[in-house]
Amino acid sequence: MKRILLIIVLLALIALPATAQRWVNISYPWSFVEHHKAAEMLDDTKDSFVYGTERGNLIVMERDRMTGRLQVSKQREVWAPVKEIHLAEATGDTRNELVVTTRRGDLFVLESGNLTDVWRTPEGYFTTINCFTVGDTDGDGQPEIILIADDKLVIMAGGEQTELYRSSEEFKATDIAMADVDGDEQDEIVLNTGEIIDAKFRQIEWVHDDPFGEIFDLFDIDGDGIVEIVGVGPSGEVLILDGDEQRVKWE
Numbered sequence: 001m002k003r004i005l006l007i008i009v010l011l012a013l014i015a016l017p018a019t020a021q022r023w024v025n026i027s028y029p030w031s032f033v034e035h036h037k038a039a040e041m042l043d044d045t046k047d048s049f050v051y052g053t054e055r056g057n058l059i060v061m062e063r064d065r066m067t068g069r070l071q072v073s074k075q076r077e078v079w080a081p082v083k084e085i086h087l088a089e090a091t092g093d094t095r096n097e098l099v100v101t102t103r104r105g106d107l108f109v110l111e112s113g114n115l116t117d118v119w120r121t122p123e124g125y126f127t128t129i130n131c132f133t134v135g136d137t138d139g140d141g142q143p144e145i146i147l148i149a150d151d152k153l154v155i156m157a158g159g160e161q162t163e164l165y166r167s168s169e170e171f172k173a174t175d176i177a178m179a180d181v182d183g184d185e186q187d188e189i190v191l192n193t194g195e196i197i198d199a200k201f202r203q204i205e206w207v208h209d210d211p212f213g214e215i216f217d218l219f220d221i222d223g224d225g226i227v228e229i230v231g232v233g234p235s236g237e238v239l240i241l242d243g244d245e246q247r248v249k250w251e
């Protein structure tokens with residue numbers, strides 16, 4: 001849902017004059033956070049959000065109750081340009097962590113409250129991380145981090161630095177999501193390059209001929225209880241794929 005909102009926000013921003021696009025002047029940080037991969041809302045009652053910089057810092061902003069201004073409440077270094085941040089339950093304790101990747105291939109799982117390490121990959125463990133998502137791939141109640149890293153599908157345990165799986169096949173995807181897209185009560189890993197992979201057994205179930213675009217999302221657009229793959233085609237048209245029938249529903 002988030003990314004569809006993102007598309008709407010982007011369209012809204014295009015329609016606004018240039019000055020309104022400067023996020024520092026926007027009263028509410030939502031639009032900034034929505035259209036940045038390296039930003040996440042932390043607490044909407046305080047307009048608190050985190051974003052990562054090209055200089056390798058994570059910065060938490062929070063609205064000051066007295067002045068109403070956004071100000072820095074915490075920051076830390078991750079020593080390389082921040083690529084992506086997700087707020088997600090990664091450790092199995094029902095509290096959300098920040099999962100952060102850098103353009104140097106680092107992966108961090110951080111306490112969302114104080115930005116301290118839960119764990120991180122050692123320097124050079126991966127060279128590139130294209131994209132990632134967080135979810136319970138095998139249904140054991142413990143979350144995993146699912147990545148396209150060094151052109152492989154890699155599954156890391158969420159709670160500690162343990163690699164559970166690395167594919168032998170290469171994958172070039174730049175966007176990834178996980179959900180049950182065909183209604184068989186097993187999750188699939190969906191890649192924007194068109195592959196639909198069984199999350200538990202990591203076999204490719206099917207491959208859609210056309211990629212789903214640079215960004216895609218999974219949600220139940222027709223209310224039948226099964227999520228559709230909602231992507232953007234090569235000329236910008238919205239593409240809606242039915243996972244159980246493995247075909248384009250609307251385009």
Ligand SMILES: [Ca+2]
Pocket residue numbers: 088089090091092093094095096097
């Ligand atoms: Ca947690």
Ligand SMILES: [Ca+2]
Pocket residue numbers: 135136137138139140141142143144
């Ligand atoms: Ca699991």
Ligand SMILES: [Ca+2]
Pocket residue numbers: 179180181182183184185186187188
């Ligand atoms: Ca399924």
Ligand SMILES: [Ca+2]
Pocket residue numbers: 219220221222223224225226227228
């Ligand atoms: Ca549906």
